[in-house]
Amino acid sequence: xxxxxxxSLLTEAFPEAxxxxxxxxxxxxxxxxxTVHTTRFDGLSLIDQHRLVYDALAAPLAxxxxxxxxxxxxxxx
Amino acid sequence: xxxxxxxxxxxxxxxxxxxxxxxxxxWVMCGNSMRALEALRAAEAPIATVDVLPNPEIRQELTAFxxxxxxxxxxxxxxxxxxADIVQELAVNGELYERLRDALxxxxxxxxxxxxxxxxxxxx
Numbered sequence: 086x087x088x089x090x091x092x093s094l095l096t097e098a099f100p101e102a103x104x105x106x107x108x109x110x111x112x113x114x115x116x117x118x119x120t121v122h123t124t125r126f127d128g129l130s131l132i133d134q135h136r137l138v139y140d141a142l143a144a145p146l147a148x149x150x151x152x153x154x155x156x157x158x159x160x161x162x
Numbered sequence: 163x164x165x166x167x168x169x170x171x172x173x174x175x176x177x178x179x180x181x182x183x184x185x186x187x188x189w190v191m192c193g194n195s196m197r198a199l200e201a202l203r204a205a206e207a208p209i210a211t212v213d214v215l216p217n218p219e220i221r222q223e224l225t226a227f228x229x230x231x232x233x234x235x236x237x238x239x240x241x242x243x244x245x246a247d248i249v250q251e252l253a254v255n256g257e258l259y260e261r262l263r264d265a266l267x268x269x270x271x272x273x274x275x276x277x278x279x280x281x282x283x284x285x286x
Contacts, residue, residue, distance in 0.1 A: 131248045139231050146231045153194060154232060156247050
């Protein structure tokens, strides 16, 4: 299931994350909202935080598994 | 880079604020494009938009240039600000206003200014 494979990709990329969540927004398996809270985002601009998430999900973004992606990121604050 | 790529680069570098979106401000074809558009409207930015849907190459060239994989994409004075989530968050916390003011000057506001740029004709 796509939700679980995205979750494992994110867990692999952010093993230290305090919070990590993947929600299938429509139930269709291609519109997702991912949330990542990690201290690694401290001091990074939002754009760089999102780039790290995109990097982790590069494969499902490229092969069309992800049709639409919402991202919520947060550092320590 | 292709002619289309050059044209995209030129738009990004010359427009104050450009939103690459699915559809047009009058006919928005995607919820995320709508969120980005609404955020820019809330900040009263002068908005130029490019519809990526007429030609899949627009999106490919844009992503090759920006390194950002999804649509929409918002640029201010040539700098990628982000996609829908970031622009919306910056609009809510007031930073979008600061970014626009810093890039365009104190009197940047142009409520209702929305121009649709066409890449189709330029490619011909």
